[in-house]
Amino acid sequence: MANRHRVYLVPGFFGFTQMGDKESERIAYFQNVPRLLEQRFKERGIDARVHPVASAPSSGLEARARDVFREMARTANEDDAQLHLVGHSTGGLDARSVVSPRMAGEAPAFVKRVRSVVSIATPHYGTPLASFFHEGDVGKTMLRYLWLFTFLALQRKAMPFRTAALQACYWLVLRSEEAKLPPNLFNQIVRLTVDLSESERENLIRFFSQVGENQALIEDLMPVSMRAFNAHTADREDVRYGCVVTGAPLPTQTLRMLLTPDALLHGLFSFLYDKSAPLSRELQVPERTEAQSQALQDVLGRRFEARSDGIVPSRAQVWGQVLHVAVADHMDVMGHFDQPPEYISWLKSGAHFQEPQFQAMWDRVIDFTVGGAVTVHPGNQAERRVLADG
Known part of the structure; x- marks a missing residue:
């Protein structure tokens, strides 16, 4: 079954799949993502199924990894398909845990069939925001x-x-x-x-x-805690690792913004952005490869190290191959952006992330999960104009 795939979507903090029975009132973590992926797989003639995974909302990383094991066990043994993990935010750390040699002793046999791990807006080196809340x-x-x-x-x-x-x-x-x-x-x-x-x-x-x-989970996401996590959570040699990096524009409080209905929510985003402290000395990020740095600079500008998506500093999100860099806040890439009526933004960041960027990003994820290594999408070049270099 070399051409059959299963893609597991692993949520981050508050890791629910959906809330509400009635479709018109339902709140989903991966908003419109499963539908888009299934549509794209069908268009490409790929035999793939998408499975949103639920995990403990605020429990530690070890407990969350075991939740992912249990959720995957419900479907992974139905065939011998190749498996792929796509984790958003903390979900990216859960995905790394699941396939790591450290967890191999308790991992179910099907974990050996995982071929790729994609992390999206994941705090691989922690976030100072967690330290603030801790x-x-x-x-x-x-x-x-x-x-x-x-x-x-x-x-x-x-x-x-x-x-x-x-x-x-x-x-x-x-x-x-x-x-x-x-x-x-x-x-x-x-x-x-x-x-x-x-x-x-x-x-x-x-x-x-x-x-x-x-x-x-709050303590586990502190930069000092993530240094210990990374030291004990090695990558697996037979798994491909890729990442999507997000960065929002620096928040501004203009008079025009203050007079909008979203002023309070934008103020909250500004507060979170500040506490995510992208340049904090607490955040220790190893030297990147030239390709990784170039990918971030192409979209976020020369001062990309000072960027954040409002929750996680952009430079802390790099792990493996940089598949895509998006001018977006932390939740935009999950389908929570302003494009009524299908989409509703959870963070008012002013990133202007919309349907074309959403589709382009997830197309790169599909390229990587069901195929070989990819390079940064040319569409990223168009995003250079959104974030000023200053």
């Missing part, structure tokens, strides 16, 4: 409050104030849609939670209970 247990406290809020919002017991608040939020969503304001993540969440089925309620409570119980 300091003083800021991140853990926020996640615990999120779990508590979700539990109170979703429990079965009737709460008039909660019901009234949700209905008020839903009214605001409807009015914003009537005014033809751009859809956003808030709209999606309100539509999902205002009228939950019993199974949706139970699934959400289960998911956020995991978040409340374990927040080890």
Whole structure:
């Protein structure tokens, strides 16, 4: 079955596959990605199946790797297809763990059939943002409050104030849609939670209970922790490793931006970008190859080392062959960008990442996973104009 393939999509932090039963209200991590991949495989005449993988949302890297083992086991043994792992953010680290010699002793036999690992916007050398949230247990406290809020919002017991608040939020969503304001993540969440089925309620409570119980992933993503991870997680010789690097424009707070409905969300992105601290001394990145550096410079400019996608510094995302460099924020490449109505941006970065860039990026991933090594896509050249070199 040399020409049969299975591609496993491994999510990052908060690693869910989708939330919500009703298609019109569903929130998916890999938004529109499986559909695009299946369409492209069909157009190319490739026998391939796409499998989004669920993992523990905020547990440590070891626990998440075992989750990937279990999820893959459901389908990997149905045939002897070649296997490929594509991980976004922390999912890229999970993918490296799964195929690493370090995990070989407990890895199922099918892991030997993994032929490629692609990491997308992955903090291979950590991110100072994790250090910020780890300091003083800021991140853990926020996640615990999120779990508590979700539990109170979703429990079965009737709460008039909660019901009234949700209905008020839903009214605001409807009015914003009537005014033809751009859809956003808030709209999606309100539509999902205002009228939950019993199974949706139970699934959400289960998911956020995991978040409340374990927040080890924050510490694992600190640069100092990633140095230890990399020292003990070697690449496998018979696996090809490629990466997609993302970098957003430096955030600006112009008067025009402050007067838009997305001003608050853009302010949040600016805060995250600052705390990701691309030039932090805490971030120790080894010397890149000439080809890797050239690929980043071609798209992000000569000062690419100062770039971030708002979560992960761009230079910390390089591992193996640089397949593609995108002017995008951390979630754009998962299909969460502003192009209503099919796409809704989760981060308001001003990257102007749209459908053509989305398709070009995933085409490069397909080239690499089902074929041999590739070079950076010529379409990257067009992105040079988006990020100023200054």
